Amino acid sequence: MGNPFQPLSKKDFDYGAAQHLLNRAGFGGTPAQVRALVELGLDGGVDYLVDFQGQRVADEGIDFKSDILRAQTPEEQEALRRARIEKDSETIARLERERQQRQTEDRAQIAAMKRWWLARMIESGRPLQEKLTLFWHGHFATGYRTIENSWHMLMQNGMLRSRCAGSFADLARGIVSDPAMLKYLDNDENRKVSPNENLARELLELFMLGEGNGYTERDIKEGARALTGRTFKGNEYFFDKAQHDGGGKQIMHRSGNFNGDELVSILLEQPACSRFIAFKLYRFFVNDAPGLTRDGAETIERMAKALRDGRYELRPALRALFRSQHFYALENRLAIVKSPSQLMVQTVRSLGTPVRSVDRLVEAGDLMGQELFQPPSVKGWPGGRSWINTATMFTRQNTAVYLVSGRTTRGPATGAPEPFDAMHLVEHLRTTTGTLDPGECVRSLASFALGGDPGHERITELEDYLGSIGATINNERVQALLCLISAMPEYQLC
Amino acid sequence: MFDAAFTRRLFLQRGCALASMAATVPCFIERSALGILGDPLLSSQPGVPDERILVIIQLGGGNDGLNTVIPFGDDEYYRARPQIGVRAPGAAALNSQPAALTLDANRGIGLHPNLEGLKTLYDEGVVSIVQGVGYPNPNRSHFTSMDIWQTGRLDAKGSGWIGRYFDNNCNGTPTPEAAIAIGRNAPLALEGDIQKAIAFENASLFRWNGQDLHPSLKEPYDRLNRAGAGAAPAHNEPETQKSFLLRTALDAQVSSDRIRSAVAKEPLVAYPGHGLAQQLKIIGAMIRDGMPTRVYYASMGGFDTHGGQVGTHGNLMRQFGDSILAFQRDLKQQHNDARVTTMVFSEFGRRVKQNASGGTDHGTAAPMFLVGPAVKPGVFANHPSLIDLDQGDLKYAIDFRSVYASVLEDWLKAPSEKILRGKFANPRLFSLKS
Numbered sequence: 001m002g003n004p005f006q007p008l009s010k011k012d013f014d015y016g017a018a019q020h021l022l023n024r025a026g027f028g029g030t031p032a033q034v035r036a037l038v039e040l041g042l043d044g045g046v047d048y049l050v051d052f053q054g055q056r057v058a059d060e061g062i063d064f065k066s067d068i069l070r071a072q073t074p075e076e077q078e079a080l081r082r083a084r085i086e087k088d089s090e091t092i093a094r095l096e097r098e099r100q101q102r103q104t105e106d107r108a109q110i111a112a113m114k115r116w117w118l119a120r121m122i123e124s125g126r127p128l129q130e131k132l133t134l135f136w137h138g139h140f141a142t143g144y145r146t147i148e149n150s151w152h153m154l155m156q157n158g159m160l161r162s163r164c165a166g167s168f169a170d171l172a173r174g175i176v177s178d179p180a181m182l183k184y185l186d187n188d189e190n191r192k193v194s195p196n197e198n199l200a201r202e203l204l205e206l207f208m209l210g211e212g213n214g215y216t217e218r219d220i221k222e223g224a225r226a227l228t229g230r231t232f233k234g235n236e237y238f239f240d241k242a243q244h245d246g247g248g249k250q251i252m253h254r255s256g257n258f259n260g261d262e263l264v265s266i267l268l269e270q271p272a273c274s275r276f277i278a279f280k281l282y283r284f285f286v287n288d289a290p291g292l293t294r295d296g297a298e299t300i301e302r303m304a305k306a307l308r309d310g311r312y313e314l315r316p317a318l319r320a321l322f323r324s325q326h327f328y329a330l331e332n333r334l335a336i337v338k339s340p341s342q343l344m345v346q347t348v349r350s351l352g353t354p355v356r357s358v359d360r361l362v363e364a365g366d367l368m369g370q371e372l373f374q375p376p377s378v379k380g381w382p383g384g385r386s387w388i389n390t391a392t393m394f395t396r397q398n399t400a401v402y403l404v405s406g407r408t409t410r411g412p413a414t415g416a417p418e419p420f421d422a423m424h425l426v427e428h429l430r431t432t433t434g435t436l437d438p439g440e441c442v443r444s445l446a447s448f449a450l451g452g453d454p455g456h457e458r459i460t461e462l463e464d465y466l467g468s469i470g471a472t473i474n475n476e477r478v479q480a481l482l483c484l485i486s487a488m489p490e491y492q493l494c
Numbered sequence: 495m496f497d498a499a500f501t502r503r504l505f506l507q508r509g510c511a512l513a514s515m516a517a518t519v520p521c522f523i524e525r526s527a528l529g530i531l532g533d534p535l536l537s538s539q540p541g542v543p544d545e546r547i548l549v550i551i552q553l554g555g556g557n558d559g560l561n562t563v564i565p566f567g568d569d570e571y572y573r574a575r576p577q578i579g580v581r582a583p584g585a586a587a588l589n590s591q592p593a594a595l596t597l598d599a600n601r602g603i604g605l606h607p608n609l610e611g612l613k614t615l616y617d618e619g620v621v622s623i624v625q626g627v628g629y630p631n632p633n634r635s636h637f638t639s640m641d642i643w644q645t646g647r648l649d650a651k652g653s654g655w656i657g658r659y660f661d662n663n664c665n666g667t668p669t670p671e672a673a674i675a676i677g678r679n680a681p682l683a684l685e686g687d688i689q690k691a692i693a694f695e696n697a698s699l700f701r702w703n704g705q706d707l708h709p710s711l712k713e714p715y716d717r718l719n720r721a722g723a724g725a726a727p728a729h730n731e732p733e734t735q736k737s738f739l740l741r742t743a744l745d746a747q748v749s750s751d752r753i754r755s756a757v758a759k760e761p762l763v764a765y766p767g768h769g770l771a772q773q774l775k776i777i778g779a780m781i782r783d784g785m786p787t788r789v790y791y792a793s794m795g796g797f798d799t800h801g802g803q804v805g806t807h808g809n810l811m812r813q814f815g816d817s818i819l820a821f822q823r824d825l826k827q828q829h830n831d832a833r834v835t836t837m838v839f840s841e842f843g844r845r846v847k848q849n850a851s852g853g854t855d856h857g858t859a860a861p862m863f864l865v866g867p868a869v870k871p872g873v874f875a876n877h878p879s880l881i882d883l884d885q886g887d888l889k890y891a892i893d894f895r896s897v898y899a900s901v902l903e904d905w906l907k908a909p910s911e912k913i914l915r916g917k918f919a920n921p922r923l924f925s926l927k928s
Contacts (some may be wrong), residue, residue, distance in 0.1 A: 093849065103635070145637060146651065291732045335735055367679050369690070376685070377652050385738055390670050390746035391680070391692040394700060401704045409699050458718065465714040483704040483711060488718050489739035 004295040004326035005302040013042040016452065017328050023451055023494040024285050025049045025322055026127025027342060028350035031425060031448060046322045049128050050165070050315055056125035062116055066151045066235055068106045103148065110150040114372045115358045117157065118365065121345045122355055132164035132314075133157065134341060135284050137372075138380035140175045140207060142184040144373045151235060152180040153373045168277055168312040172208060172264050179232035185378065188231040190224060192245040200224035200263075202378055208267040210276035215252065222249040226263040268312065271304070278303035278317070285318075286327060287335040288384035299326045334452050334493040337387050340368035342494060343396055344403070351425065351449065351482060353403040354418040360408070364399045368392050388492060400486035404479055422478040436473040438466055442481065449485045451494055458488065546868075546905055549777060549790045549821075549836040550656075551770070552681065553814070555798030556636065558807055559843035559860025559888075562609070563623060563877070564594040567602010570880040574847045578804055578854070580606060591804050597623070598873055608812035611819030615865060620822065620831075622869040622923050624897055626878035628859030628890025632842065636798070636856075639841040644683035646895055646914050655898060656789050657686025658913045659906065664689065670745050674753075674780065675791035676773040684791060691791070692749070697757040697776060701750050719743045756783030762827035763820055770794040771817035778824040781834065788906075797840060801851035814838075818865060835866035835905050835924075839894070845886055859890035862897055868905065870925040896921050 008017070018037040022029045026049060029037070037045045048055075072080070076095070083091035121130045137160060144153050156178050163170045175181050176199070182188055185199040200223035205211045229244030230237070249258050252266050267273055278300045287296060299321070306317040321327055338346065344361050347353060355361070365371065369392060375381055388396075401407050406417020425448065426441045442462050447453045462481060470477060485491060565571050566582035581593040583604055594604030595613045603625075605613050615621045629648060633639045638650050646655035653661070660672055673684040673691040684691035694700040702719075705712040722744045733741075757779045765775040773792040780787060794814065799807050818836065825831040843860025859878055878888040896918040899910035904924040911917050 090850070093855070096855075145641065148635075148637075289732065289735050337735060337739075367693075382687070385735075386688075386690075388739065388742050389668065389690045389692070390742065390749045391690070391694070391700070393743055393746040394702060394750070398703045401702070401707070405704075405707055407703055407707055409703060461714055461717055465710070469708075469710055480708060480711065483707060484714055484718065487702055487704055487715055489743040490736060492739050493735055 002325070003302075004299050004329070005320065005324045007320075007323040008042055008325050008328050010042050012328065013045065014038065016333075017042075018045060019448070019451060020328060020333055021045060021049070021322060022127075023346065023350075024327075024336070025318075026131060026349075027121060028346040028494070030350060030352050031428060035428075042323060046319055050319050050322065052126035052129050052165075064109060064113065064116075064151065064154055068102055068109060068151065069149045071234060106148065106150050110144050110153060110373055111362075113150055113154055113157075114362045114365075117372050118341065118344070118362055119355070119358050121341060122348050122358075127349075128318075129161060129164055133161040134339075135281075136160040136164055136171060138375055138383070139280060140171070140178075140181060141375035141378050141380035142178075142180045143375055143377075147180050147183040149180070149183070150373075152183065155235065156180040157373075165315050165318065166313065168307065168314060169264070169268050172203075172268065173261060175207065176203070176227065176230060176260050176264060177237040179235065179237060182230060182232055182237075187227055190228050190230070191243040192225075192228050195221070195224040195228055195245070197221065197224040199230075200227055203227075203263070204267065206379060208264075208276065209270060209272045210279070213272040213276060214270065219251050222251045222258075223263050225249055226251065226258040227260045230260050271308070274304040274307040274312070275300065277312075278307060281318070281321070283383070285321065287332045288337060289335055290385075293331060295326050295329065295331075299324065334450075334490070336494055337384050338492055338494050339381065339383065339387060340365045340370035340392075340396075341372070343368070343492070344399060346494065347400055347403050347486065351404070351422070353420050353422075354406075356403060356406060356418060360402065361399070364395060364402070367395045368399070393489075393492075396492060397487040400491065401483055404482045404486065420479060421475060422482060423475050425482075426473060426478060438471060438473055439463055441473045441478070442466055445478065445481055446485055449482065450488065450490045454488065454490050458490075545786070545788060545833070546907075547781060547788060547790065547830075547834045548656075548901065548906060549774075549792065549834060550683065551814075551818075551836060551838045552791070552793035553797050553810075553838065553840035554636075554640070554793055554795040555840070556639075556842045556844055556856055557797040557810075557840035557860060558799060558803065558854050559840075559857075560846065561803075561807055561854075562606050562811065563597070563625060563861045563873075564604040564606065565602060565877045565880065566594050566604050568877070568880055574880060576848070577852055578848045580604070589804055591808060601873070601877070603873055603877060606808070606811040606815075608808050609815035611815035611817070612863070612865075613815070614819055615822055616871070619871040620865055620867050620869065622864040622871055622874060624862045624864070624874045624892055624921070624923065626859045626875055626888060626891030627839075627862045627894050627897060628842070628888070629893055629895070630890075632858040632887065632890070634842065634856040634858075636841060641682060643839060643841055643894060644681060646898055653687050654681070654683035654685045655913060656683045657689050657691075659686075659789075659902060659908055660689035661686035662908065662913055669786075671749055671785060671787050673789040673791070674777075674787050675793075676776055677791070677793055681791055681793070684789065694753075697754045700753055716747070720747050752783070752785065753780065756780050756785065759783075761824055763823045765820045765824070766813070766816050768813050768817070770813055771820055774817050774821040775824075778821055778828070781825065781830050782828045799844070799853050800849065800855060801853040803853040822865060832867050835864060835868055835901070837897075837901060838863040838865070843888065846880055846883060846888060847886060858884070858887040860888075862894070864897075864901075864923055868924050868926055870923055874921060874923065892921060893918055897923065900924065 015034060015038055019034045022034060022037055040048055080095050124130050142156060159174045159178060163174055185202055186196045187199040190196040197220055201220050204215050204220055209215055225245040226249055229240045231240050232238050246257050248255060251258055254266055282300050303317050303321060306320055310316050348355055369387060370381060398409055425445060426436060429440055429444055430436055443459055446459060446462055561580055564580045572579045580591060581588050583594050583596040585593045592607040595607060597603045597605055633642060641650035642648060644654050645652050656673060668689045672689060675681055675684055675691050675693040677693055678695055680691035680693040702715055704715060721740055757776050759779060761775055761778055765771040770792060777790045777792060796810055825834050839862050840860055842856060842858055844854035844857040849855050875891045878891055895914050898914060899918040899920045900923040902908045902910040902913055903920055
């Protein structure tokens, strides 16, 4: 057996392979972009996506407020204290009203942040950066509703984005100093006299080692002691020395007066850590069907080694993965169920539809089960087949109809929808005499939009449909075909 | 032409056959086949499924419990609410608000005057009112408190309690159509780790919109989505992603057909035209159609009555009472009433004292209602004291998870401790022999 982690032979990096790479390491691209990637070749194409620092970044011109949920000023605290003593219900009620107003404003801000992030995924010239940020958001899952502070969510999002392709060690260190996470997993209440194990438990179980991978309850207990005192003040991380337990601890067969950073270092040294991260990356980028093939297991093992040998630097491991034979193997083509974000962003980025309303897309994402800044639990989004059920299937199909045609669930849009020029998807098929062969257009559209040939029967169905509405290709007919193709169950895969 | 029609019919037949394959048979049907649900009160109707159904009604915004179940025997109530308090039965109307309806004259407990519908059902012995339901360290944020009720956990984290009920029942395979919410999105309560709920505002929206763009799209769409999974995978082969998707797409078509045809039928009784009644009408239609759904979820909002609440709250009470009466009448006409219990809750009650704007602010404990022939009728637990308060709020008498425990154990026959992740005293709110 060959080594599945070996690079693909350069000549095999064809149109289908390039599209596969663009879908997985990003959110897809137009036929012209796929062709450009083929031109770059395997190494050039992978580098283009992975070394994204040089690419255009989406507009950073955002203006979010950092102080909506600022702590009470000493004056306000004093006013409240006095009002309580004097049973001054009017002042208490006023202060309560003001607090509620600030919360309302903060909820409006997190809604704006959701729109901002989704738009950024759609527009960014660094698709892998946004994709990795989404991956780490699901990995280090933190939910707004629990922490109720939009600025802390945005700070975390920025931290994850800036380290997304750097070293996993920096991500792990960042997350145990991140106010949103410290609040989400109650580490602000993890004190020497009464340790709270929440963060320590998830650090071992969900963030670094994986459930049941070679640690004991005692490691969690002692790990929690190491994390005592890590809290935040306002918007900043704060180490509260008085609450830190500096005593001796035994963690993963090592003894010492460990603190939180040392706990992270000990966990990074465990082979289970590199395997767990490689496994999660594999599920996200390569294949999320139940079960694992032998080549899959081998690939994960080699990725884990690459991470260990390279001080957890993610770029080299991802570069090797995206160049590997296994990544392009037939068993891994169309083997991932698109996340709701992937479905929407890829539809816009590959078909070139108008964005229409980001607000509506955010809403659709929520309905399809991926509310940004609100993963369902600390385990993140389970992904894969759990995205799909009879209800989300319709929402997915209807969201595609909306992007292609502007048609909403509540009926036709008011006013004319923004036009969508779909002809760019078939323009390259024009013959020298300027004509388009309908059969060729159908086959090309279907295999492009579906990321592969759906098979003879399905193509015949689409050809028959085109035949029934007219013999030539025009924009309206391409759109009608796209409505049908995006409603095919196969469209949910990438 | 004929060919096309034949093919279409064939697709539909194939669809039904495939949808009833073992993989998609809801586990609770197997359970009932084993006779676990055998109950003399049920299974009397030939052809009517025996499975019990739970309907949950959410009153969003924090319903004012003290103006819903009225402690008219307690003078403190009128001291705390001089303008908005509901007068004792028999008294003259105040601020154009009629006097309360009597529930229990000895205990001085009544119902809001506009809850005539609920009172009728109470008099028929199919309503259980549980007073003072809440939880420790109450949270007064709508958001968080609603999540606490929906997850059944004080940290408001994780899956929904009904979702966990299904997860616990079904060994790793979600059950299509097991839980249906009428609304834009499925409430957290119905979301399990495995089980996911179906939600639609209106059955006509539970379908593909593309067909509205041009009539020609419908038939090819149907053929592309009803192809089914094709050949079943060999025994030890895992199902491929593609065949999983084809199978789910087919399930979705079959569900959509079924739900839309169920809802298209005229109901046996007239329902009022407002929101909650229309939701319950849809639910009544699905129950009548014999759908395998075990839990339905309806909701009405507008209960956040901070100012000038008498008129607003009065309207909400009328809508609520009239809706539940119409629903119960519909179920009775269908001979399905014995299969259905309806549970009503809100995320919190309101402050005992009225505020300066003729309304009430966020509070704590409030009554819950259970409706259906299976419930133990009456008023349960004592009304929380209006004097012994916690920062101006009622102290709860019964933990809401105890009510859930009774619903789970006595009605749904499920192990409550596992689902609620803790032991909660079961107040025994059902009068079933089991």
